Amino acid sequence: MGARMVVVGADATGMAAASQARRLRGAGELEIVVFEKGQHSSYSACGIPYWVAGDVAEADDLIARSVADHRARDIDLRMRTEVLAIDPEKRRVLARDLDTGAQGWTGYDQLVLATGATPIRPPLPGIDAEGVYGVQTLDDGQALIEGLESAGGRKAVVVGAGYIGVEMAEALVRRKFEVTMVTRGAEPMSTLDPDMGALVRKAMEGMGIRVIRGTEVTGMRTSEQGRVCAVTTADTKYPADVVVLGIGVQPATDLARRAGLPLGESGGLLTDLAQRVRGYDDIWAGGDCVEVLDLVSGSQRHIPLGTHANKHGQVIGSGVGGGYATFPGVVGTAMSKVCDLEVARTGLGEDDARRAGLQFHAVTIESTGRAGYFPGAEPMTVKMLAERRTGRLLGVQIVGYTGAAKRIDIAAVALTARMTVEQITALDLGYAPPFSPVWDPILVAARAAVRAVATGH
């Protein structure tokens, strides 16, 4: 009889790990059991705002591979089954069937923790009222869409201004809601420096979204029927027929914590480069429940993102299946859009760099996404950070229109290769008038950064 791989969580990491392990080991060699407390597997949480906006027709479109697909590949996927405890000593997990209430221990040879993240829900008065929605799971998305359709009015408040908050604000505008966004940050998208975040805010305001900054939400006011009717702050209230929480997420590691597994500052699991939980030979973890190595600052960070989750799953599946793969780390690339405005960042922002003990020069340039004379040439703002003296690239932020966001990949690769801004000025980037000025905006920014490094200011 073969070994048994037990996976906790059937989303990107868990199912990528199971699939990859199955590719390497047949059912005779490796039994694969996956426990999932929800009722969906392998779905794109990142797609939820576009489903709410109406771009994507239905939840099924967001499901990459169905439960039946997985089972057809000899993966014993047990839906609506919650893992209650891990016993690393005895190499077993305690799981309960949420429908029947039956529970029992299942032994493992290799355990994969892919428990994901949970939305932050501060203990505010009224946060559990009807009409207040999170947007983490497909069920959340379904509840929100139904809530929007039955809402008594057209006022929506989005709490939080991260990627998901900004994407939800756009979705609500497109659903004909009057949208107010409340954030404690100085500007929306706190992974951008405030000067770049301000460009995003202006675009949002241009869409009719009211952005309330530097403001803590103190609670939700509810009607006598227990339905949310306003979001309150220290000195104001914002009427709301619907409230969407986009405050962010935290690693779902209660289970791991109770089992004594090592967690980082963010609460995410700590792993080695092969995604094995530190100190354990037979427990692996990946996706939104782990911390990742930031290759630019050298620190551990919690960056919940589908693309990392999939890579982690791939690496874990290779390892469990007897192959070899590693996840070397991230450079912190992220992107989004607000209507036509494209937004992207990679590497360190000013605060990140200071926290890492780095001194730097920051430059910001204005260019266009196409040759200036080409019709539809739209403005693009690029901010670039270069380390003082060495000139090493530290980070890039881009706000612009068509073709702006994916340009961040140039910087992502350059960061990975630890290039200096001088080296970047010589890159042989694609040029044709419909796609780029003869000096790509990234090159223009790099030239400005070279001058800043050379002159010291």
Next chain:
Amino acid sequence: MGARMVVVGADATGMAAASQARRLRGAGELEIVVFEKGQHSSYSACGIPYWVAGDVAEADDLIARSVADHRARDIDLRMRTEVLAIDPEKRRVLARDLDTGAQGWTGYDQLVLATGATPIRPPLPGIDAEGVYGVQTLDDGQALIEGLESAGGRKAVVVGAGYIGVEMAEALVRRKFEVTMVTRGAEPMSTLDPDMGALVRKAMEGMGIRVIRGTEVTGMRTSEQGRVCAVTTADTKYPADVVVLGIGVQPATDLARRAGLPLGESGGLLTDLAQRVRGYDDIWAGGDCVEVLDLVSGSQRHIPLGTHANKHGQVIGSGVGGGYATFPGVVGTAMSKVCDLEVARTGLGEDDARRAGLQFHAVTIESTGRAGYFPGAEPMTVKMLAERRTGRLLGVQIVGYTGAAKRIDIAAVALTARMTVEQITALDLGYAPPFSPVWDPILVAARAAVRAVATGH
């Protein structure tokens, strides 16, 4: 009195060199004289197809900086003045004013050759007939536009299927001509491998362009009035009211050759990394008249492209101005579009790699430019070459739609950093459903390449 910089050619390289030198050295320190035989300076030749297509309204839009702008910066720009000879011994050039016929020698301390390239015009019968157009200069563009407006019929033949030929074919279709393209290549765009070029051909055929492949043009048939009426091949003739030559260009180095300067196999000038002509301390060259170092194959190549020309000018201007800069080389990035189809390549194609003595694995994958469930997700084909055994990335070719072409920059940076395909699979590329599937097509190709390298086939 200061030194004198003499520049031959007032397009991208020449004027970028002059401008950069002027930035570093004031008029009291450095006299700058530029000779230009034509009547335009600093224009975008790459923009001509879009001007002909009607995207760009007029020639002036393609001029980055006027003659008056340059003169206002103390650059003595002498238009319609042809340099007839270089005398490196006596450090002087012989120039003639094409309007007055006056000629004389001008001494230099530093000479910059930025003579560009000239279109290849094979000595075919009828090639100089009325109705046959090149598309290298603004005057060519103007003549062509006038020729299209006065053409007696709607049949156009494009000879050659490089970037300019393909772009011109599209422009002519948009001008309501019935277009036939004749190429001796197996497929259009010979800088792509034929399997990828075939995708471009099919898109062109879908636009109604007739593509005649593997066929040499033998001449032009002309009317009694001396106007072109057909393009002939060994066994057929193609009726033509207008013929556009897009056969390619060659380095314009007659002047350099006569002065005994070192030329490479392509006829382009050979320079060192600071763009100094090999063996000379006081002669610099850049742009379409030089060969560049291909960092992937290690060989010298002639790659006429505005983006290199501008960088060369920058490097030369820095050097002449007493600063320091180099042009390390290229990786061979190029891109274009045919209507909505985007096409890009970088690094080595299969033939390039074989010529360089490299053995490789080639993989081709199909993916989409956005998350598969996102509306408007369009197909994208990526071909990737990885060196046998080492797995080093050798080249990438992309054919797709929105957002396809600029993805080539990921590969361009990875080639510059000499990454392996395994390293590429771990890159932290931007991900959001409107811009990319969770595995970017470049990552999908890299994973396929890793498997090919690992299994040896």
